[in-house]
Amino acid sequence: MKIYDVSKLISEDMVVYKNREEKRIKRTIVSSYETGDYYESRLDTDLHCGTHIDAPLHMVKNGNTIDKYNVSKFIGKCKVFDLTNVDEFITKKDIESLDIQKDDRVIFKTKNSYDTVYNPKFVYIEEDAAEYLAEKQIQSLGIDAMSIERDKKHHPTHKIILGANIGVIEDMMLKDIDEGEYFLSALPLKIKDSDASPIRAVLIEDFSL
Numbered sequence: 001m002k003i004y005d006v007s008k009l010i011s012e013d014m015v016v017y018k019n020r021e022e023k024r025i026k027r028t029i030v031s032s033y034e035t036g037d038y039y040e041s042r043l044d045t046d047l048h049c050g051t052h053i054d055a056p057l058h059m060v061k062n063g064n065t066i067d068k069y070n071v072s073k074f075i076g077k078c079k080v081f082d083l084t085n086v087d088e089f090i091t092k093k094d095i096e097s098l099d100i101q102k103d104d105r106v107i108f109k110t111k112n113s114y115d116t117v118y119n120p121k122f123v124y125i126e127e128d129a130a131e132y133l134a135e136k137q138i139q140s141l142g143i144d145a146m147s148i149e150r151d152k153k154h155h156p157t158h159k160i161i162l163g164a165n166i167g168v169i170e171d172m173m174l175k176d177i178d179e180g181e182y183f184l185s186a187l188p189l190k191i192k193d194s195d196a197s198p199i200r201a202v203l204i205e206d207f208s209l
Contacts, residue, residue: 002205004182006172007051010198016049017146019118023049047196053188054168058195059158064165066194071187073140073167078105078184080177080203086110088121089150092128100136105184107142107203109174124150130160140167142186142201144174172201183207 008014016023026044033039048054053074056063081098083090090108100106110123125141125148133141141148141161147170149157161168169186183204188197 001207004177004203004205005200006174006177006203007199007201008171008173010043010045010050014050015116015118016046017118018120022046025049045198047191047194047198048170050198051169051171051173051186051201052196052198053186054158054162054170055195055197056162056165057193058162059155060162063162065192066188066197067190067192069167069188073105074169074186074188074199075184076105078107078140078142078182078203080107080109080174080179080182082109082179083123084109084111086123089124089126090129091126092132095129096132100133100138102137104136104138105140105142106133106138107169107172107174107184108144109177109179110144112144112146113173113175113177120150122146122150124148125157125161127156127160130157133166134160134164137164138166140169142169142172142184144172146171169199169201177203180205 012025023046028042030040055066057065086094112122122145124145186199186201188199191197
């Protein structure tokens with residue numbers, strides 16, 4: 001059994017969406033060994049920063065919150081598909097020949113995993129691909145993009161996927177992951193009424209109980 005950590009490192013200098021200052025992590029030292037006999041710190045973070053899960057509320061008015069998600073969407077067998085040949089966006093044509101079945105947990109590896117700075121032209125998912133995945137009734141969708149869509153008015157891809165009750169995992173790190181089947185563990189924090197949650201996502205190869 002081999003475990004792959006596919007989460008981004010959370011730090012004050014990490015790459016954030018559109019390099020927006022308000023997205024950056026802020027960490028405060030509450031107590032240190034120089035000032036007391038214990039160490040304690042606080043973290044101020046956008047919940048969509050780093051590897052995270054979107055809840056439907058993020059883009060669907062009155063949608064479910066992160067604490068209402070069925071966590072089985074994010075733990076269990078999954079399929080990783082290598083789409084590093086895709087240059088700009090993932091369409092239905094790119095994925096309709098893949099072995100994607102009802103209730104699958106699907107992860108797309110793209111060129112995004114090789115970016116070391118913010119790339120405004122990151123690979124994203126087009127609406128026709130989103131509709132295809134919704135029709136397939138998959139459980140969850142993971143991708144190595146900071147968002148499943150880019151600069152789309154009214155966010156149609158998000159609304160299609162989240163509206164179909166498909167769990168969304170964004171900003172995974174899949175550089176060292178080969179195409180194939182794995183065991184996924186990517187559980188969200190149980191935050192009341194939240195639109196998202198940071199996660200520690202791992203893929204396990206040759207997993208057996």
